Amino acid sequence: MSSPTHDVAxxxxxxxxxxxxxxxxxxxxxxxxLGLLVLGxxxxxxxxxxxxxxxxxxxxxxGLGGAVFLALNAVANAGWFTVFKRIPEAxxxxxxxxxxxxxxxxxxxxxxxxxxxxxxxxxxxxLHQKAGFLNVPFFAxxxxxxxxxxxxxxxxxxxxxxxxxxxxxxxxxKRHVKVSAVFLVLFALTFCxxxxxxxxxxxxxxxSTIYALYNFAGLLxxxxxxxxxxxxxxxxxxxxxxxxxxxxxxxxKLMFAFATLWAYLWFSQFLLIxxxxxxxxxxxxxxxxxxxxxVPFYVNIALNWALPFLLLLPRPAKKNPTHxxxxxxxxxxxxxxxxxLMVAPAHQPEGLVLGVYELAAFxxxxxxxxxxxxxxxxxxxxxxxGDPYLVESLHHHT
Numbered sequence: 001m002s003s004p005t006h007d008v009a010x011x012x013x014x015x016x017x018x019x020x021x022x023x024x025x026x027x028x029x030x031x032x033x034l035g036l037l038v039l040g041x042x043x044x045x046x047x048x049x050x051x052x053x054x055x056x057x058x059x060x061x062x063g064l065g066g067a068v069f070l071a072l073n074a075v076a077n078a079g080w081f082t083v084f085k086r087i088p089e090a091x092x093x094x095x096x097x098x099x100x101x102x103x104x105x106x107x108x109x110x111x112x113x114x115x116x117x118x119x120x121x122x123x124x125x126x127l128h129q130k131a132g133f134l135n136v137p138f139f140a141x142x143x144x145x146x147x148x149x150x151x152x153x154x155x156x157x158x159x160x161x162x163x164x165x166x167x168x169x170x171x172x173x174k175r176h177v178k179v180s181a182v183f184l185v186l187f188a189l190t191f192c193x194x195x196x197x198x199x200x201x202x203x204x205x206x207x208s209t210i211y212a213l214y215n216f217a218g219l220l221x222x223x224x225x226x227x228x229x230x231x232x233x234x235x236x237x238x239x240x241x242x243x244x245x246x247x248x249x250x251x252x253k254l255m256f257a258f259a260t261l262w263a264y265l266w267f268s269q270f271l272l273i274x275x276x277x278x279x280x281x282x283x284x285x286x287x288x289x290x291x292x293x294x295v296p297f298y299v300n301i302a303l304n305w306a307l308p309f310l311l312l313l314p315r316p317a318k319k320n321p322t323h324x325x326x327x328x329x330x331x332x333x334x335x336x337x338x339x340x341l342m343v344a345p346a347h348q349p350e351g352l353v354l355g356v357y358e359l360a361a362f363x364x365x366x367x368x369x370x371x372x373x374x375x376x377x378x379x380x381x382x383x384x385x386g387d388p389y390l391v392e393s394l395h396h397h398t
Contacts, residue, residue: 015376018377018378023371026374027367029366029367032360032364035364036360037360045111046111046347047347050347051358051360051362052104052365054344055336056104056105057102057198060094061218062091063092063094064150064191065088065223066087066088066089066090066092066227068187070088070089072184074180075177075184078389080246080396081247081393082384083240083393084234086377086381087227087231091227091373092158094372095150099147099151101365101368103143109139112202113134113139113202114204115204116134126205150187150190156179158376160175160176161176161384162380164176164384167386191215195216203284205280206284208269208273208284214266218338221258221331224258225327225328228252228255228324228328229329230373231243231248232248232324234377242383244396246319248324249315250396251324252318252319255327256313262304263304288341291350296341296352297341300341303333304331304338312327
């Protein structure tokens with residue numbers, strides 16, 4: 001990996017010129033995928049909605065993860081990542097699109113969330129106690145407020161960063177830190193609530209206090225992997241010549257750390273429920289450890305921790321771009337499988353089904369994510385020349 005100090009060879013003031021073929025292919029994929037989902041709402045509504053929730057939440061987390069990555073580094077006054085900070089910013093630009101995919105689920109709430117069905121709260125004693133919280137109007141209000149906050153803050157974080165290229169004032173840098181700090185506090189609270197609302201309430205009798213933190217670990221792991229993949233691919237395409245092996249080494253260390261954090265929280269949740277052996281808690285894991293979900297259950301652990309842990313242990317492995325691409329791909333597949341295990345058993349207790357609707361949801365929403373990210377990359381200067389930490393990042397070595 002090279003470390004030149006000249007600007008990106010992408011037109012100076014402009015962004016990276018994305019191939020028209022890639023752009024057109026993403027448009028076609030988005031249209032075809034979303035079109036099949038509309039058909040699926042007629043033929044297999046529960047399965048289609050489960051797939052849309054899984055893929056919608058998956059890619060929304062990648063967008064939010066980009067914003068969290070920016071904010072965490074801002075409040076830490078970190079400069080090592082500045083060379084490729086436009087990548088997490090581009091991810092954050094997807095959040096409005098991701099918000100639309102989640103809002104699209106609201107009209108079908110009674111199909112997706114069992115507590116939303118008419119008469120369920122009145123006839124189920126345990127759920128009746130939660131009726132003040134789990135009701136469609138309040139649920140929709142919470143979703144709308146949370147998504148609006150995320151859209152507003154991700155837009156503001158990116159806007160301040162882009163402004164630095166032209167204004168280059170210390171006041172903008174301080175403002176970015178303040179906005180990042182507020183965003184992190186609000187995001188920690190709202191994301192926990194979103195995990196409880198959108199995912200855990202699919203099985204409303206079951207609950208776990210670790211569930212939100214567990215999802216937060218998955219968000220961090222998958223978003224760092226996606227940032228790593230994008231950075232390596234853009235470097236190979238000539239858009240990030242300043243990226244060096246030290247940047248990759250730090251990204252590899254973060255991949256290793258967040259995968260281990262995920263494993264720690266997964267085991268903490270599983271151990272406490274297994275040890276207590278309370279029926280209303282164990283039912284969640286019993287449904288996933290037996291029958292058609294047994295193999296995916298154990299593959300999930302291998303993809304999200306065991307394989308990445310072993311593959312990223314050597315120091316040279318964390319500096320090898322080809323190796324990092326492979327490990328990141330494993331973790332990204334693992335994150336999708338993890339979400340599938342959280343969502344699908346509520347409607348598909350017989351086991352994991354991979355068919356046209358699952359593929360349509362992933363391809364359709366994934367293409368939307370690609371369109372949003374490539375648009376941001378295409379319209380924004382790749383090197384943040386106004387960032388005060390740029391020089392530090394250009395000379396970053398570990």
